Amino acid sequence: MGERYHTTYSITWERIHQDCRILAARLHGMGNWKRIIGVARGGLIPAAIIARELSIKLVDTVCISSYSVRTQGEASILKPLSSDDGGRDWLVVDDLVDTGKTARIVRGLLPNAYFATVYSKPEGRPFVDTFIMEVTQDTWILFPWDAEPAYSKPLVEDD
Numbered sequence: 001m002g003e004r005y006h007t008t009y010s011i012t013w014e015r016i017h018q019d020c021r022i023l024a025a026r027l028h029g030m031g032n033w034k035r036i037i038g039v040a041r042g043g044l045i046p047a048a049i050i051a052r053e054l055s056i057k058l059v060d061t062v063c064i065s066s067y068s069v070r071t072q073g074e075a076s077i078l079k080p081l082s083s084d085d086g087g088r089d090w091l092v093v094d095d096l097v098d099t100g101k102t103a104r105i106v107r108g109l110l111p112n113a114y115f116a117t118v119y120s121k122p123e124g125r126p127f128v129d130t131f132i133m134e135v136t137q138d139t140w141i142l143f144p145w146d147a148e149p150a151y152s153k154p155l156v157e158d159d
Contacts, residue, residue: 005140013144016095019118019132020046024053026130027091031114034089037062037081039106042095045145046118050093062092062109064102075101080109087113096141097124097131 038047087110
């Protein structure tokens with residue numbers, strides 16, 4: 001798991017869908033969102049769910065890479081996004097804010113956008129406007145799109 005992460009928190013498809021709907025309910029009425037921006041890749045599914053719940057028809061992405069398996073490296077912008085007014089009335093959605101590295105980059109690109117994540121860690125919390133649940137900094141969140149079901153060996157096996 002690496003030295004940085006000591007706990008794994010597995011999220012199911014049902015849980016991510018439920019948490020995204022809770023986030024959408026929180027966001028409803030907070031703004032007149034002209035578009036939703038999913039931070040690729042992790043924010044794509046949450047952005048799609050929230051876009052559906054809030055009936056936001058204009059969906060776009062900003063693509064930033066900073067993770068490789070369970071290690072965080074230098075962030076690089078793969079597909080930038082800009083706005084004449086800094087993203088005013090735009091809703092940016094990501095699955096998680098960890099250290100805030102990606103969120104800082106997005107804030108630099110779209111300083112007037114509203115930034116929402118489903119999950120947050122303490123280091124990244126100051127960089128987003130809202131989130132649903134906070135986990136400890138040393139927790140690795142295992143999202144359903146990064147996992148597959150597998151056989152689990154019982155503690156005691158029959159002969």
